[in-house]
Amino acid sequence: MSKFKYMNVLLIPILTYFSFTGHGAITYLPIAHSFLLIPFLELFGKPRTENLSETEEELSKDNPIYDWQVYLMVPVQCVFVYLFLESMAEPR
Numbered sequence: 001m002s003k004f005k006y007m008n009v010l011l012i013p014i015l016t017y018f019s020f021t022g023h024g025a026i027t028y029l030p031i032a033h034s035f036l037l038i039p040f041l042e043l044f045g046k047p048r049t050e051n052l053s054e055t056e057e058e059l060s061k062d063n064p065i066y067d068w069q070v071y072l073m074v075p076v077q078c079v080f081v082y083l084f085l086e087s088m089a090e091p092r
Contacts, residue, residue, distance in 0.1 A: 006069055008038075013080040020087050 015029040022029075052060065060066065 006066070009069075010072070010076060013076055017080055017083060020084060 011033060012030055015033050019027045019030050
């Protein structure tokens with residue numbers, strides 16, 4: 001499960017999209033997520049005090065989940081940049 005904690009970075013573009021297309025309190029979702037929810041979870045979450053052993057480190061280097069998380073960010077950012085620019089375009 002610890003591998004998927006880094007997927008949290010994908011929430012920010014999604015929440016930003018809802019912020020740009022929504023009205024009212026929903027426009028504060030990315031700010032609430034970034035400056036309220038994440039610090040609150042880090043404040044009350046127990047940090048891991050030990051580092052990975054050398055065998056665990058080698059296993060995590062070979063794990064494709066980390067690679068796919070990085071590769072997934074490129075199309076996500078391209079899609080959301082396009083959606084942002086479309087929302088800023090003048091209507092015809």
